[in-house]
Amino acid sequence: MTDPVAAGVRVLHGLLRADGALSLWGEDGAAVGARSAARGAAPPHPFAVAADRLPPGESWAEIAVVLPSTASGPMPSPQLGLPERRGVPKARAWRVPAVSVPFADTELMAEFEGRTAPSAGWIVELCGFAASLVRRGRVLPGVRLDGSRPVAWWRPVVVGADAVRQATLLDRMPPACLAAQSTSAAAAASHPGEAVLRAALERLVDGLVRTRLAEAGVTLAGYGWLAALSGEPEFEAAPALADELAERLGTWFEQAAGGSEVRVCFRLSDPREHEPVMPAEVPLPEDTWRLEFLVQAVDEPSVLVPAAEVWRDRSAPLRRWTSHPQERLLAGLGRAARLYPDLGEALRQVRPVQMLLDTEGAHRFLSHAALLEEAGYGVLLPAWWRRRPSLGLSLEVRGREPVAHVLRDRTVGLRELVDFQWGLALGGRTLTEDDLADLAKAKVPLVRLRGRWVFLDPARLAAGLAFLKRGGGRMTAGDALRVTRLLPPEELPLPVTDARGEGWLADLLAGRLDERLEVLPPPPGLVGVLRPYQIRGFSWLAFLDSLGLGACLADDMGLGKTVQLLALLLHHRAGPALLICPLSVLGNWQREAERFAPSLRVRVLHGAGRDDPAGLADGADLVLTTYATAVRDADALAAISWDRVVLDEAQHIKNSGGLAARSVRRFPARNRIALTGTPVENRLSELWSILDFVNPGVLASAHTFRARFAVPIERYADEDAAARLRQATRPFLLRRTKVDHAIAAELPVxxxxxxxxxxxxxxxxxxxxxxxxxxxxxxxxxxxxxxxxxxxxxxxxxxxxxxxxxxxxxxxxxxxxxxxxxxxxxxxxxxxxxxxxxxxxxxxxxxxxxxxxxxxxxxxxxxxxxxxxxxxxxxxxxxxxxxxxxxxxxxxxxxxxxxxxxxxxxxxxxxxxxxxxxxxxxxxxxxxxxxxxxxxxxxxxxxxxxxxxxxxxxxxxxxxxxxxxxxxxxxxxxxxxxxxxxxxxxxxxxxxxxxx
The missing domain is CATH 3.40.50.300 (P-loop containing nucleotide triphosphate hydrolases)
Structure with missing residues (x-):
């Protein structure tokens, strides 16, 4: 028997690799070879995956697709990033191997990773839409003629919200969906997008219904057509009888698919929002929820008439859409009762208007709201439900010693030990012990907390309460940062959404560190005038230095990173600083130091006859050397206690496994600074290498960083991961570019x-x-x-x-x-x-x-x-x-x-x-x-x-x-x-x- 589900997606086989395909093209953004010539007028596509590269065990067929082409071949897909061919493109058919898959979902696309394009997500959405229609029973049986033989099939009923969803899918259909399936250039032709979508949806729905019946062990017996709905699609019937059956089923489908111009709508009000629905209604008991029934115009949702008005024949606003609103109301409630059984109680009334619910009943309705909405009913919920706060962990940290707002003789920065205490937070606000007691007493996830209703997922709440039993303890400031701002450990059941405490660390965790930044005057001994943005950069360096935190000054090239660093060295001299730079700028650093900071005692470690590093550092404010010399003298430099180690053109350690990166990490220092105009040249791993030098361990291990940030951002353009990374690196990385408004005015074009x-x-x-x-x-x-x-x-x-x-x-x-x-x-x-x-x-x-x-x-x-x-x-x-x-x-x-x-x-x-x-x-x-x-x-x-x-x-x-x-x-x-x-x-x- 032909697999009906595979047949249901065969219309999609014309999709291309770069535009969202079930046909598989190229790997890793490049074509991987051509299939040998086969019979037919359409030539083989030069960039198609060869048949032997398709997943083993899957059925495949060679089809023809119509693509924009030039005389030299098909135009390359835009996503591949290859140069376009010259010439005016024309439609031309090409043969490609296509693999048939029973159903496209996210798991299947993961198996095909590297061989499907980003727009393959559209396929997953289409299949999910078909599955939703089947799951909600939005299907009807039908009969169609395939040549001279009648065929039984299941048809999707798309009305109301489903029609809107289908229209959205049509608008977002990848252009390659219009590449027609054929076996020759003569037979290949483009389908209108609407026809392609309808055909794909019909075949998917028919295949899914048959699959679900088979999985449930259901076989429809009786008349040939009825049996064909769960077995072989074709059946025997006299032509006149088949025509009559097809006509009657078609009428039934048209009535259902024609939809209704009005629909039943449910409005849930929490106890604070009650307004009388019935005349002379008595006040409702406390904690009583109201579920009100209404009739709503589908194409004009603002026309909303309460059931009480419908029963009193006061539904004039609906006359444009229906002359039988009462019938529509009862019929809609009856169908909804199949999805939300609690409606059975309301239907016992002659004229149902509303339901009064306790908190448990309100929760049951909210649990069914999405199902009712998906089925095409209107659902109006309290405003707080749509933006309900999430439950997370809170962390309170307190330094063991007061942290002054001035420079200290010795700073430990992220190595400082702090006391911490875990808590639970809702919507970013830490819950008190009384709040937790109220939550523990709650029987359902709906809880009134601090005078407002909130919904708490029982599993998340239980996990959070269990975690609180760990109590508090002691950790380093760096661990606190990683837990709250960047990389929560796997053992945390919830994300950290609130950080509180005192001192610089609490401000850092809460993202308020910039508020502590005090703009400093230029230090004594600095020759020259700093621009405003340079003063702020110097002040930022000094502030982080005072806290023992490393910094990466990533100002654009030419904006004066040198003079900002020299100002910092003049501002606080606590021992020798080591500055490592490329040979090409070693002399520039000498000249700039002589020009802007002549009082600094500068020594140069370079050349065949260079001095011993220990003797050179003694009595010096700044020791200049190159990356090559630092590697050769790594042992001697690692034996010196430096006040600061500074890397200029820090992209030289972008390869964390390279000899230069491994060497400079060995040099002990009170603080570390990186200067670079290009913190990321090609890969995010370069940023990790630089910031891991600046503050070791702050971005966790290279493997963890790659899994949680580099891969999601570089491969999938994950905006959420990018936002989390910006938040995590913001305290330690200052980046100004020449297009910034305050800087652009000072530069030419x-x-x-x-x-x-x-x-x-x-x-x-x-x-x-x-x-x-x-x-x-x-x-x-x-x-x-x-x-x-x-x-x-x-x-x-x-x-x-x-x-x-x-x-x-x-x-x-x-x-x-x-x-x-x-x-x-x-x-x-x-x-x-x-x-x-x-x-x-x-x-x-x-x-x-x-x-x-x-x-x-x-x-x-x-x-x-x-x-x-x-x-x-x-x-x-x-x-x-x-x-x-x-x-x-x-x-x-x-x-x-x-x-x-x-x-x-x-x-x-x-x-x-x-x-x-x-x-x-x-x-x-x-x-x-x-x-x-x-x-x-x-x-x-x-x-x-x-x-x-x-x-x-x-x-x-x-x-x-x-x-x-x-x-x-x-x-x-x-x-x-x-x-x-x-x-x-x-x-x-x-x-x-x-x-x-």
Missing amino acids: KRHVRHLCGMTTEQVSLYRAVLDDLLERLAEPGEKRLKGLVLAAMTKLKQACVHPALLLKDASPLPGRSGKVDRLEEIVDHALGAGESLLVFTQFARFGAMLTPHLTARFGAPVRFLHGGTARGARDSMVAEFQRAEEPGIFVLSLKAGGTGLNLTAANHVVHVDRWWNPATETQASDRAFRIGQRRDVHVHTLVCLGTLEERIDRVLTDKGVLAERVVGSGEGWLSALSANELRDLFALSPEAIVD
């Missing part, structure tokens, strides 16, 4: 210009040679698609886009051989002519060495070149000379060596010759010029080769914004996961690329 450059014939020939070699190697039998193979080829393709000499490594001359170099010369000529300087970034240091003499000879202007091999002294000298030069100049920098830490505001043009394809990295480089101190508009020029992989990936970055960072990752590694066909499409050279 940054303008982005993308230059689409053509390629010379030489470049094109090299590009094609690299691409052909890659595709040939990928097609070799047994050739593994190694990540290194793809990345190496892509590096060569980028080199071909820059200049042939870079790819050939032959030190040949540059002029006239590269579209990018020609465009670069035009930009440089224009800028120098206007008296403006430029920064030229390239990720290829070898090309920077080629470019420097070429630009010098071409323009006669001073050209400096900074790369990873530049000595620190030479680096500092070049930066200083460039900044104070009176004549405009050119500064060529390798992206890795010069992309962070440098202040190069003498330039107001930034040119990216090649692409790193990480927006955060390129923004960091651009902000060497766009930072505090820049008085001119900054022009960022990005050179992109037309018609190449550069243009396609640039489009992804431009169109997707923040999402592009997740798609592209930290570099180019994502490309190694693509199939040979996708690589060919991405790397292919378009005709418009050639300019000569």
Whole structure:
């Protein structure tokens, strides 16, 4: 026998991978290969999952779907984040393998994780709607003719609230649902969305009813049609008899599906809301609830007539909708009694108007309210029920010693021991002992508390009361923070919704720590004027420092993190501070300290003949060193008791398992500070690594953080998890950007210009040679698609886009051989002519060495070149000379060596010759010029080769914004996961690329 439920969802098989499909396409956002050619006019889809990749044991069939396509193939689904194909899209049929599933729910979608799209949730909703109709009996039997044979089926009855829900589903139907099922291009055609939805719902309902009957062991016996409703759908009947049966059942269905223009409505009032319903009604006893019956117009809910008025023939407002309101009232109450049996008592009355309930009865009605509402009845409940407060735990903490509002000689911060006491909280307010006593006496979940009615889930209440038996005790301030603000332990039965107590910790737990922040005056010894936002940043650092709490100052690049940190060091000197930074900014820290804080005793730990760290720290206020030196001297630095350990460009420890991160965590310090303009470059694990250095353990373990925050936010865009993470990190992370209103007014404008450059014939020939070699190697039998193979080829393709000499490594001359170099010369000529300087970034240091003499000879202007091999002294000298030069100049920098830490505001043009394809990295480089101190508009020029992989990936970055960072990752590694066909499409050279 054909599985009726599987048949019920077959209409959905045309759904695509990226638009919510039961047909499975690609894994992890990329296509995974093509199915071999099969019979039929429609060609196989190049990105379809092969049949052998579908879940084993499930039935599958090859179908045709109509998709927007160009001459080169189907348009990629938007969710994949791939560049769009060129050309005007047209409808075209493609064959795809489709797997049949009996019913789509959240558990099934979890099994298919990675092979279904976010819009697959629409399928789950549709199946849930069908299940709801079956569960509530909103179905009727019917007969339809399948050719010459009659077929019995179950039909959904969609009226009232169900009709609204169906309309909502129709409005939100994924576009791919209109991809038609067929076996050939000629037969494939689009269905109107309404027809597709109706057909899917009818088949789902029919299959579900039969499944439920089978599960209950029910077999309908008797006339052939009746038996066919639980067995084989087809049955034998004379044509005339089948036609008559189909007509009568159709009339029955039309009467039911036509719906009613009015419906019965129930209004529950708690004892405080009573108003007389019947004339001369006597006052009701205390704690008596009223359940009132009304008749309501379906399409105009404001027309609401009490049953008392209906029985007195005063239902004039309803005449537009019905001439028999009394009949409709009785009929509706009779049907509702099947869902809410307590109505039987009211129906014994000749003219039912209302029911008077005790608290237990009111609770029973509230338990049935959702079922009545789902069945299409109107349900009006007290306002507090819709926004009833939730039950949670409260935590009262008290410090063992008073905490002063001034700096202390010794602070323990999150290691401080505090006394704590657990309690229960309702709606964020801790319950008293009298409240708890009232709750313990309650027989039903409805309880009057503090003069108002509340609903408490019995299981949650019992779990909370049992937990309170643990009493109080002692814990660290860090444990209290984790329990209340971030990561409740699994053994807690309820979330912590209220935190009380005294001192800084209570304010921190309650989210009021900012209220304690006192804006400090600039410290003595600071040379220069702090901007208002810098004063607040310094005050924030000093405040957390006074409490022994680590801080992450994540101001945007160029907003003065250096001077804010120097102000803190001047404000409180309690011992040597260790500052670790990249080599590229070591000299900058020396100069800035001499400029803004000349009274600080600064020592530098760097170089082959460096001093012993212990002797260097003795008598110093600040010891400067690099990450590389900190790793080499980790044992010696770990033996010193530092007052503070500060990380500049803290993203250098974003890999928590890396050697640098493991080394700096060993250095003992009273307090720790991280400075970074990019606390998150690509993954939330980077934020965890930085904040775990600042306040160890505050975000729990890396594994727990990933499970509760990184995965929900990065993979599922969970806004609730993101809000909880912001709340948890807010006390320790201060982030200001250049778009903030108070800061933007102090900065010039940054303008982005993308230059689409053509390629010379030489470049094109090299590009094609690299691409052909890659595709040939990928097609070799047994050739593994190694990540290194793809990345190496892509590096060569980028080199071909820059200049042939870079790819050939032959030190040949540059002029006239590269579209990018020609465009670069035009930009440089224009800028120098206007008296403006430029920064030229390239990720290829070898090309920077080629470019420097070429630009010098071409323009006669001073050209400096900074790369990873530049000595620190030479680096500092070049930066200083460039900044104070009176004549405009050119500064060529390798992206890795010069992309962070440098202040190069003498330039107001930034040119990216090649692409790193990480927006955060390129923004960091651009902000060497766009930072505090820049008085001119900054022009960022990005050179992109037309018609190449550069243009396609640039489009992804431009169109997707923040999402592009997740798609592209930290570099180019994502490309190694693509199939040979996708690589060919991405790397292919378009005709418009050639300019000569």
